[in-house]
Amino acid sequence: MATTSPATVHWGKVGALVGGQAAVQGGSFALLIAMNWTAVQLGGTRAVTLLMLAATVPRALMLIFGGAVADVLGPRIIILRATSARVAVLAAGALVVAGTDRLWPLALVAVVEGSLLGLTGPASGVLLPHFAAREHLARANSLYGMVLRVAPIAGAPAGAWLITVGHLWVALAVAAGSCAVWLGCASYVTRGFTRPRREPGVSLVKRSGDGFRLLAAHPRLRWMFLASFTMDLAFSWPAEVALPLLVTDHGWGVAAVGGVLACFGAGALASSALGAVFAHRIPLFARLVVSGAGLAVGIVVMALMPSVVTLAAVAAGVGLLSGLNGPAIVTVYQQASPEGHMGAAMSTLALAGIGTAPVSIALFSTVSLGLGVQRTWLLCGAVAVLSPVFALFALRAPASADVPAAAVPVPDDSPATV
Known part of the structure; x- marks a missing residue:
């Protein structure tokens, strides 16, 4: 189309x-x-x-x-x-x-x-x-x-x-x-x-295999997929499993979990609103690479916070960065997708998010049995560092690439008016 x-x-x-x-x-x-x-x-x-x-x-x-x-x-x-x-x-x-x-x-x-x-x-x-x-x-x-x-x-x-x-x-x-x-x-x-x-x-x-063929043929899409995958892999376990465990270990009470998540959500909501007005004025490098590096640091710092107040404050900062980083990843992915194959490309990006959560929970829950909650959380922060590195590689890759012959669309002679 x-x-x-x-x-x-x-x-x-x-x-x-x-x-x-x-x-x-x-x-x-x-x-x-x-x-x-x-x-x-x-x-x-x-x-x-x-x-x-x-x-x-x-x-x-x-x-x-x-x-x-x-x-x-x-x-x-x-x-x-x-x-x-x-x-x-x-x-x-x-x-x-x-x-x-x-x-x-x-x-x-x-x-x-x-x-x-x-x-x-x-x-x-x-x-x-x-x-x-x-x-x-x-x-x-x-x-x-x-x-x-x-x-x-x-x-x-x-x-x-x-x-x-x-x-x-x-x-x-x-x-x-x-x-x-x-x-x-x-x-x-x-x-x-x-x-x-x-x-x-x-x-x-x-x-149905077009999305994976695009990743193989298109360096920018491939690096952005890895950037999304590693960030989701690093973030899912701390948010869904480790946070309640950490709060319990410190004896802060279940209300602390809701407070921390609320601060994260408020930060992400605020930066998304800011991006809706000013995203085109903020350099892509800042929205994609700098924010990704900040997220990795934030994940590490959250594991070390001594009180609910400081943990919630850092969570709000992580939310602010997440509200910039997530839309930037989607935007670069959409802009790099070949015409006629954006659906296949977006399906692989969705898999990087939806399919990552259970992998993250299973993997890091197993690791935490040996390392403990805090050390495993720090390990997640180290994994998150890979995301801005992959994003930097993506920005240096060609903006477009040849699509495999099996995935080349036949030109549409009837353009739609949108």
Whole structure:
């Protein structure tokens, strides 16, 4: 699919895209909290683990095909059809759950919902470059990053409230409504998009490997993938596992965990808002390499803090840097992706994030049995140092590269008006 490049930023469509994502992401987080709490009541830890696997494994697997499907069919078809299916599945799930207190409906909804999210993720990730010129793409991504920060902050308490005042079916109905809002916004922002011209003799299975072929052929994409992967690998275990353990070891109380995470979220939200206005004025080297180095230092310093106050203060600083670094990685990745293959490229970037968390938790949890929590946390900081190094290599690599012959798209003769 070809599109005309915007002169600056089509803020109307960017606003609709961000607003729709705010609604659907908030509903998804509310549903996540409600479903996990219900699973705890139905079967304890095993039920929650089953539910998490049911949601994450299909999503990770579908990401492999999601990018290729978006490139072959175009993002409009994928987003509208898959989101319509999500609305139907969540609405049906609400009806089923209203009449039963068993775990299987939750697991079934989680499998289908995770699969559809994996399918639509790369398609959603290719939209912003159509509405923002290259020099303003960082601003649009920072604004989008704000949504990702606000969604769990607003969605988590909303899910807890929904499950206390009603039942799981209420949370499912609300999630279905939020998907319907996103469906309307997506229909507006993708109006005028056309289906790419079909490539004869190229199957979807063959196209599913495009993302990995791009990494092999494109040095800048490869280095940026490694930068994202190492940062997520280093950050997931401290945030999700080590922080509660460290707080417990110091006897600070469970409220400290929430306070530290809140300070991190506030810092990230503030820098994302700043980036939405001034990102195009901040040098890319500062947003990508300097912020990455600061994140690595911040991870190390957090492990050494003697009090909750100092730990929360450092977490806020880490959040500030994260709000600059994350959108910068996405922006460089989008700008380096060959036209017609951005879906495949974004699927590999999504895998670097979604697929890294369980690896990080399993790896560093095992290491911590021998090294202890604090030393393993320091090791995570050392791993994070690799991220700005890889980012520096990416900036020095060619901005574009030849795409393997098997992945070369047939030119589209019908450009869409965006």
